Amino acid sequence: MATSLPAAVKDQCEKLLRTTVSAVFPVRGGDISVARRLETNRGTFFLKMNEAPQAHALFAAEAAGLELLARAYALRLPAVQGHSTAEHGPVGWLLLEYIESGPRSADFWSRFGESIATLHRTRHAQFGLATDNFIGSLPQSNRPHSQWCTFYIEERLLPQIRLAETQAHFSTADHQLFEQLFVQLPTLLPDEPPALIHGDLWSGNFLSDEHGAPVLIDPAVCFASREMDLAMTRLFGGFDPLFYQAYQQAFPLLPGHEERQDLYQLYYLLVHVNLFGGGYVQSVRQILRRFR
Numbered sequence: 001m002a003t004s005l006p007a008a009v010k011d012q013c014e015k016l017l018r019t020t021v022s023a024v025f026p027v028r029g030g031d032i033s034v035a036r037r038l039e040t041n042r043g044t045f046f047l048k049m050n051e052a053p054q055a056h057a058l059f060a061a062e063a064a065g066l067e068l069l070a071r072a073y074a075l076r077l078p079a080v081q082g083h084s085t086a087e088h089g090p091v092g093w094l095l096l097e098y099i100e101s102g103p104r105s106a107d108f109w110s111r112f113g114e115s116i117a118t119l120h121r122t123r124h125a126q127f128g129l130a131t132d133n134f135i136g137s138l139p140q141s142n143r144p145h146s147q148w149c150t151f152y153i154e155e156r157l158l159p160q161i162r163l164a165e166t167q168a169h170f171s172t173a174d175h176q177l178f179e180q181l182f183v184q185l186p187t188l189l190p191d192e193p194p195a196l197i198h199g200d201l202w203s204g205n206f207l208s209d210e211h212g213a214p215v216l217i218d219p220a221v222c223f224a225s226r227e228m229d230l231a232m233t234r235l236f237g238g239f240d241p242l243f244y245q246a247y248q249q250a251f252p253l254l255p256g257h258e259e260r261q262d263l264y265q266l267y268y269l270l271v272h273v274n275l276f277g278g279g280y281v282q283s284v285r286q287i288l289r290r291f292r
């Protein structure tokens with residue numbers, strides 16, 4: 001991908017916005033797509049581009065996820081302006097509202113925790129989603145299920161395990177440990193109604209806007225156990241304690257959620273195995289051995 005804006009993409013964005021792009025600036029961050037800030041007489045916009053074969057599908061799914069989260073009216077998300085389709089050519093793109101980052105407000109973490117609790121109160125009849133999407137660059141199956149445990153095993157854990165096994169990350173002994181865990185999961189995972197989750201809630205997927213308020217980006221949405229989001233927040237060091245205090249006050253978690261955290265982090269660790277290699281295999285094994 002060239003450092004400047006490809007002429008075809010510039011033309012497509014100008015047609016969509018019905019104005020001229022007067023300036024283009026690189027934006028740092030992210031390890032999947034190239035990002036640019038576009039200046040126009042209609043304001044500033046954020047553009048993501050990718051040349052991977054699945055780029056159009058990836059950005060369509062991201063746009064749908066942002067719009068679904070926005071309809072929960074829980075917190076701010078960048079407004080979707082449009083995205084590419086196959087007819088636009090090989091370069092996929094997603095055009096969003098540009099949100100200027102600012103310092104976090106004094107009550108940022110409390111507001112963030114309360115907002116995620118509000119998001120999780122958005123319910124659905126089944127676990128999953130009407131369409132599949134992605135987590136990072138990996139496909140994420142959202143085939144609906146009425147039982148959370150079944151959805152978690154068949155649509156989350158098994159696809160990642162199979163992918164990892166094709167790359168020889170796990171042994172026969174590891175596979176047996178997974179099978180032992182699956183037998184236990186129905187008694188380990190509680191039943192709660194399906195909740196709308198961000199799906200990839202780590203520190204790289206939120207920011208503070210010009211007013212210091214929380215903003216969500218880069219979702220991998222579905223209706224799932226709300227503990228998935230909370231477990232992901234703790235995978236790489238955790239958020240500020242005020243976040244968890246505010247969440248718990250607004251929407252208390254079921255007893256035992258601390259003990260279940262590893263089970264939900266297992267999915268995200270498997271994703272990291274498949275995205276970044278075997279360095280995460282030992283973390284997966286540590287969880288499996290805990291529940292054997």
